[in-house]
Amino acid sequence: xxxxxxxxxxxxxxxxxxxxxxxxxxxxxxxxxxxIITIGINIVLAVSLNLINGYTGQFxxxxxxxxxxxxxVSAYLSTEYGANFLRLFGGHAGALAIALLFLGVxxxxxxxxxxAGLIVGVPSLRxxxxxxxxxTLGFGEIIRVIIxxxxxxxxxxxxxxxxxxxxxxxxFALAAVTIYVVVSLIDSTYGRGFLTVRDDEIAAEAVGxxxxxxxVVAFVLxxxxxxxxxxxxxxxxxxxxxxxxxxxxxxxxxxMVILGGMGSTPGVVLAAVVLTLLPEFLRWFAKSDLLDWLVxxxxxxxxxxxxxxxxAKTKELFESRMILFSILLIALMLLRPQGLFGALPRRKASR
Amino acid sequence: MSQVEFFQQLINGLSLGAFYALIALGYxxxxxxxxxINFAHGDIFMLGAFLGxxxxxxxxxxxxxxxxxxxxxxxxLLTMALCALLGILIEKLAYRPLRARPKLTVLITxxxxxxxLEFGGQFVFGADPKSFPELIEDRALGSGALTITKGQVIxxxxxxxxxxxxxxxxxxxxxxxxxxxxxxxATAASLMGVNIDTVISFTFGLGSALAGVAGILWSITxxxxxxxxxxxxxxxxxxxxxxxxxxxxxxxxxxxxLLGVIETFVGGSSFSTYRDAIAFALLIGILxxxxxxxxxxxxxxxx
Numbered sequence: 001x002x003x004x005x006x007x008x009x010x011x012x013x014x015x016x017x018x019x020x021x022x023x024x025x026x027x028x029x030x031x032x033x034x035x036i037i038t039i040g041i042n043i044v045l046a047v048s049l050n051l052i053n054g055y056t057g058q059f060x061x062x063x064x065x066x067x068x069x070x071x072x073v074s075a076y077l078s079t080e081y082g083a084n085f086l087r088l089f090g091g092h093a094g095a096l097a098i099a100l101l102f103l104g105v106x107x108x109x110x111x112x113x114x115x116a117g118l119i120v121g122v123p124s125l126r127x128x129x130x131x132x133x134x135x136t137l138g139f140g141e142i143i144r145v146i147i148x149x150x151x152x153x154x155x156x157x158x159x160x161x162x163x164x165x166x167x168x169x170x171x172f173a174l175a176a177v178t179i180y181v182v183v184s185l186i187d188s189t190y191g192r193g194f195l196t197v198r199d200d201e202i203a204a205e206a207v208g209x210x211x212x213x214x215x216v217v218a219f220v221l222x223x224x225x226x227x228x229x230x231x232x233x234x235x236x237x238x239x240x241x242x243x244x245x246x247x248x249x250x251x252x253x254x255x256m257v258i259l260g261g262m263g264s265t266p267g268v269v270l271a272a273v274v275l276t277l278l279p280e281f282l283r284w285f286a287k288s289d290l291l292d293w294l295v296x297x298x299x300x301x302x303x304x305x306x307x308x309x310x311x312a313k314t315k316e317l318f319e320s321r322m323i324l325f326s327i328l329l330i331a332l333m334l335l336r337p338q339g340l341f342g343a344l345p346r347r348k349a350s351r
Numbered sequence: 352m353s354q355v356e357f358f359q360q361l362i363n364g365l366s367l368g369a370f371y372a373l374i375a376l377g378y379x380x381x382x383x384x385x386x387x388i389n390f391a392h393g394d395i396f397m398l399g400a401f402l403g404x405x406x407x408x409x410x411x412x413x414x415x416x417x418x419x420x421x422x423x424x425x426x427x428l429l430t431m432a433l434c435a436l437l438g439i440l441i442e443k444l445a446y447r448p449l450r451a452r453p454k455l456t457v458l459i460t461x462x463x464x465x466x467x468l469e470f471g472g473q474f475v476f477g478a479d480p481k482s483f484p485e486l487i488e489d490r491a492l493g494s495g496a497l498t499i500t501k502g503q504v505i506x507x508x509x510x511x512x513x514x515x516x517x518x519x520x521x522x523x524x525x526x527x528x529x530x531x532x533x534x535x536x537a538t539a540a541s542l543m544g545v546n547i548d549t550v551i552s553f554t555f556g557l558g559s560a561l562a563g564v565a566g567i568l569w570s571i572t573x574x575x576x577x578x579x580x581x582x583x584x585x586x587x588x589x590x591x592x593x594x595x596x597x598x599x600x601x602x603x604x605x606x607x608x609l610l611g612v613i614e615t616f617v618g619g620s621s622f623s624t625y626r627d628a629i630a631f632a633l634l635i636g637i638l639x640x641x642x643x644x645x646x647x648x649x650x651x652x653x654x
Contacts, residue, residue, distance in 0.1 A: 059455055061462075123639050129454050130388040134589065135638055138631035145628040247582070251466065258459060313474070322470040329463030334448055337456045 007184060014176035022169035033168065037236055039276045040171030041229050044178045046256040046272040047265060048225035051182050053254065054262035054342075055191075056218035057198030058124050059133045063226050063253045065120075065140030066113040068245035070227025071234040072153050074109030075162045078102070078235070082163065102165040102235065106174075110227035116143065117223025121216040140250055148242045158241025166236035174232065178225045183265055185221075194218060198263070248322065255325050258332060261342025271340065279321035286318035355496045360615050366503035366572070368611020369510035373565035374588030375595070375603040376517065377558025383534040383598040384554050387454060390461040391441060393585015394468035395434055395559045399566025400483070400576040401476055402430040407484040423486055430567055431560040438559025439552045447548070465585075472578030480577040483570035502572040509568060513561060514604055521600060526553050534598065583627065587614075590634040596644030605645065 025033060045063060052060045082101055089097040120139045124132055153159045185191040193214045196204035205211050234240050252275070260271030285291055295311045302310055317323065332339065374396050381389045406426050414422030445464050449457050489502035521527040526549075532540040533550045541547050569584070570576050591610045595602025610630065618626045637644060 059458065123635065126642070127638055130458055131638055131642070133458060134388065134586075135635050138586075138635050142628050142631050142635075145625060149624050251462065254459075254462075316474060320470060320474060322466055323474060326463045326466035326470060330445060330460055330467065333456050333460040333463065334445070337452065 011176055011180040015173045018169045018172035022167050025168050035280055037168060037171045039273050040175045041232050042272040042276050043175040043269050044225055044229040045253045046268045047178050047182050048222045049253050050257050050268045052218045052222040053257050055186055055194045058215055060136040061133050061250050062136035062140030064245040064249035065143035066116055066223040066226035067230035068143055069116050070109035070113040070230030071240050072147060073112040074105040074231035075159055075234040076153055077105040077108055079162055106228050106231040109231040110224040113227025114220045114224040117219040121219030124215050125212050144242045144245055158239050160239030162234050162238055166232045171232055174228055179265060255329055259339055261339030264341035267339055267341025282318045286315045359497055360619050362499055364612030364615035366506050367615055368608035369507050370565050370569050371588045371591040371610050372604045372607025373510055373561050375591040375607045377562050378589050378592040379597055379603040380554050380558045384551055387457050391465040391468055392562060393581035394465050395438055395562040396566045396584055397581030399430050399434050399563030400570045402433055403567040403570055404481060404483055404576060407486050427567055430563045434563030435556035435560040438555040442555040469579055476578055480575045483574050483576055487571050489571055506568040530554060587630040590630045593634060593637055593644055596646040599646045602644055602646035
């Protein structure tokens with residue numbers, strides 16, 4: 001059994017495992033289930049962004065925009081046309097019919113996002129570094145403003161009444177597929193081209209690699225999976241609104257990629273898990289008796305009214321995930337820019 | 352659109368553009384010497400507004416009656432000084448250790464600093480919008496068909512004065528000459544005895560001071576401030592800098608005015624709900640079709 005077979009076997013095993021676990025997840029705490037599903041969605045987002053940012057070296061800040069397109073397109077299709085589709089299968093909507101419908105709208109959402117990825121990928125041919133980052137950020141925001149002005153999907157109020165199709169099985173099966181596709185692609189002869197674009201674009205071009213095509217493929221494929229993640233997100237939350245896909249979400253995914261190490265899929269998967277759980281843990285900690293106890297002892301020298309303010313602020317600090325992420329980003333860049341598992345780029349020979 | 356309406360929009364656009372110009376200058380100066388986009392610059396603008404918010408009620412009572420104008424100057428100068436200090440500090444702590452590293456590392460750090468100021472600001476000041484104290488009474492001047500407020504006039508005049516001062520600093524002083532030298536070729540400048548670290552600190556200080564003034568001017572005319580206000584204004588000012596040609600000082604001023612006017616006219620048209628997307632669309636358009644901006648020169652990348 002060679003490496004390629006092991007990968008296929010692992011994919012199959014992961015899908016079966018998610019089906020089995022999903023089957024027994026019925027009695028779980030709904031909140032815990034939601035967190036676990038969020039982990040899966042974030043894995044899809046981080047692994048797909050890693051293809052663009054990590055492997056191909058095109059720093060994109062617009063992943064939330066692609067996610068938004070996937071979420072809105074799939075939610076719109078399943079809500080407006082879902083009932084008609086299920087009627088084709090006779091009066092009762094079986095599990096198979098729902099599965100077909102859900103997979104269908106997810107893929108259509110992914111395709112819509114991929115088209116947007118194509119549109120964003122084209123400017124990436126001319127821009128790099130800072131400029132590309134700010135242009136992708138701009139595209140993400142433009143997508144959000146357009147959705148905000150589209151009345152068919154509720155505009156700024158958001159779009160609600162979305163069926164709850166996302167299950168643990170779908171999330172983790174699709175996360176496994178995303179990982180499989182990205183890893184196989186990068187391992188393939190064709191896929192090595194992505195790395196050359198990142199490492200030295202000029203040298204890559206000089207040896208006849210079509211760098212333009214690689215950049216566009218990275219954006220299209222990355223956007224496709226972000227769209228799928230958006231579809232999963234929409235069908236677990238009853239309603240979605242444009243604010244749910246703003247700049248902060250893109251930053252969150254970027255932080256996962258950077259923490260994991262740009263260009264390391266295992267690192268990025270681990271970072272997605274850690275960065276989804278960490279805010280939840282801190283939120284739990286903020287409400288816990290332990291923090292109460294610590295606060296009582298640490299601030300005992302304060303007068304009662306100052307104590308109340310200090311205690312409330314301390315709680316707030318633990319609940320604010322954005323402060324945590326910003327400090328994490330700065331600290332990582334200063335102390336370990338390659339992330340947990342990434343390799344530092346090879347030092348260029350001095351001239 | 353009637354003629355009166357046209358001139359009204361033009362006036363509003365010019366005064367809005369003056370803010371963008373002030374912030375854009377900071378982006379452009381930093382880009383000129385370090386070749387990187389200081390994402391946190393818009394947040395210095397926000398901090399300028401908040402410094403004004405906290406300083407005004409503490410300082411203004413010491414300047415009663417006719418002395419009020421002196422008080423305003425003191426508040427503005429103090430805000431400028433504190434913002435400059437903050438800008439220098441950020442550069443020293445976050446950007447300087449990374450100067451020899453890949454550009455992407457610095458970019459990500461800048462995003463981190465920006466987020467830290469925004470959400471740290473939200474934590475310290477509270478997330479809810481605050482109403483800015485009346486530092487200068489922002490009343491309408493004259494009673495004709497056109498409305499010009501005192502705040503708009505002051506914003507415009509201050510911007511022009513600061514532009515003149517900045518031009519003087521950059522063209523006529525020794526540090527300004529050093530700035531231009533570093534911008535032209537940092538290695539050569541350092542070989543000629545220019546202290547690069549001093550120049551970079553000075554550039555950050557100057558740009559941050561301008562952003563601080565912009566924060567106060569903005570708050571006088573817009574009256575409500577919040578910790579995330581720097582995000583939108585920062586990106587718009589950056590667009591202005593790119594529009595004029597990044598690294599080019601007069602370009603930043605012209606780009607700011609132009610963006611302000613364009614935005615006001617779009618805001619007054621039937622596309623008003625897309626107003627916030629204008630800056631982005633414009634930015635993408637320029638970067639795709641004329642990345643050097645209006646005044647910039649195209650540079651050929653050497654291998």
